[in-house]
Amino acid sequence: MTSPANNILIIGGGFSGMSAAIQLRKLGVAVEVAEIDPGWRSYGAGISLGGATLRAFKTLGILDQFLEHGAAADGVDLLLPHGQHLATLPTPRLAGDDVPGGGAIMRPVLAKILADATIASGAKVRLGCTFTSLRQHADGVEVSFTDGTVGNYDLVIGADGLYSKVRETLMPEAPKPRYSGQCVWRAVLPRPAEVERAMMWVGPKIKTGVNPVSRDRMYLFVTEDRADNVQIDPARFTDMLTDLLVPFAAPLMQQCRAQLQQMGADAQIVYRPLEALLIPQPWHRGRVVLIGDTVHATTPHMASGACIGIEDAIVLADELDGADTIEQALAGFEARRWERCRMVVENSSRLGEIEIAGGDKAEHSRIMHATHMALAAPI
Structure with missing residues (x-):
């Protein structure tokens, strides 16, 4: 394996940055990761993952760890608020015939798996540190850091x-x-025996669901329309989330509501306004390139935000492998990533618009199906 870049700095130690470090180290290049958080923490509750993400985990070499510490299953059950079963959406087995088509895991658990793999790869990790300036020159980039040091990178x-x-x-x-x-609300609850895979209850204006994240826990998610992006006092989280579940008469949803009232802060409730971003290409300037949420942040309607960021890392390493120049590798990376990432961001945004407007459910279904089919294609 050869690369025109032999000394690489990654700024940001999230899912995309760690995945890039893991893949680039397979090329034998020197990799540093600068992460501003001294604790290298990942916040949040559960994260739902599709078959394309599990396929990416297999490429990274962390699929076995995910299957051990997370939860995987085939299909997604759709139900009405009172519990009537509407359909089961298929989830193709993209990571192999023996690997279920989807799953979920606690965000901090996935972050720990990726962090362990990053360290094991031999990448140098600098915690509590980020850059203060980037100065490009003919042969690379001179980077000044918050700890007073300076480094040069290809x-x-x-x-x-x-x-x-x-x-x-x-x-x-x-x-x-x-x-x-x-906005979306998330919480972590005990997993009843009947929750074997992802389930969603679709109301007129609110959508809620559960997804197993381990053998004994699941996460609850509720999507709510909210015209203004306002801060909410965490002291109100439990009452506001349980109120949203009142219209869902399904026994499991009412069980979740009762558990939230009993557990309070122990349910690890997270509230997040949903934001999106799609930066036009090029995603690089000279020898600095952007990946993941820095250029294509998506709402979670297709459960693919982490997926396309991790795929960025895989494709960038693939393009650097054997390229004659860095510019050639970056051009190849961007050409392979634009349409797939644009599709996820724009289609996810459109699904949200349809839900807010109470729009055409047939269009909603078509977009979901078309996006799932496109994500199944190789990267």
Whole structure:
């Protein structure tokens, strides 16, 4: 394996950044990860994952760890608020005939799996540290860090998320994240025996669901329309979330409601306004390239935000492997990623618009089906 970049800095130690470190180390290049959080923490409850994500895990080499610590199953059950079963959406087995087509895991657990793999890869990880300046020159990028050190790199990868400092530095003219008009609530609850796979109850204006994240836990999610992007006092989380579940008479939903009232803060309730971002290409300037949420943050309607960020890392490493120049590799990366990432961001946003407007359910179903089919294609 050869690469035109032999010394690479990744700014941001989230899912995309860690995946890039893991894949790039397979090329034998030197990799540093600069992560601003000294605890390298990942916040949040559960994260739902489709077959394309599990396929990416297999490429990274972490699929077995996911299957051990998360939960995987085939299909997604759709139900009405009172519990009547409507349909079971198929989830193709993209990671292999012996691997279920989807699943979920606690975000901190997945972050730990990726962090362990990053360290095991031999990448150098600098915690509590980020950049203060990027100065490009003919042979690379000189980076000054918050700890007072300076380094020179053949390539810098910005993977520092939706509110990326690298993006602001590199592309000050770029669009800003846009609030979608929806928010999502998540909580962690005990997993009843009857919850074997993802289940969703679809109401007129609110959608709720559960997904197993381990052998004994599941996460609850509720999507709510909210015109204004406002902060909410965490002290109100339990009451607000349980109120949203009142119209869902299905026994399991009412069981979840009772558990939330009993558990309170122990349910780890998370409230998140849904924002999206799609930066026009090119996603690089010289020898600095952006991946993941820095350039294509999506709402969770297709459960594919983490997927396309991790895929970015895999494709970037693939394009660097054997390329004659860094510019050639970055052009190849962007050409392979644009349509897939655009599709996920725009289709997810459209699903949210339909839900807010109470629009055409047939269009909603067509978009979901078409997106699932496209995600099944190789990257």
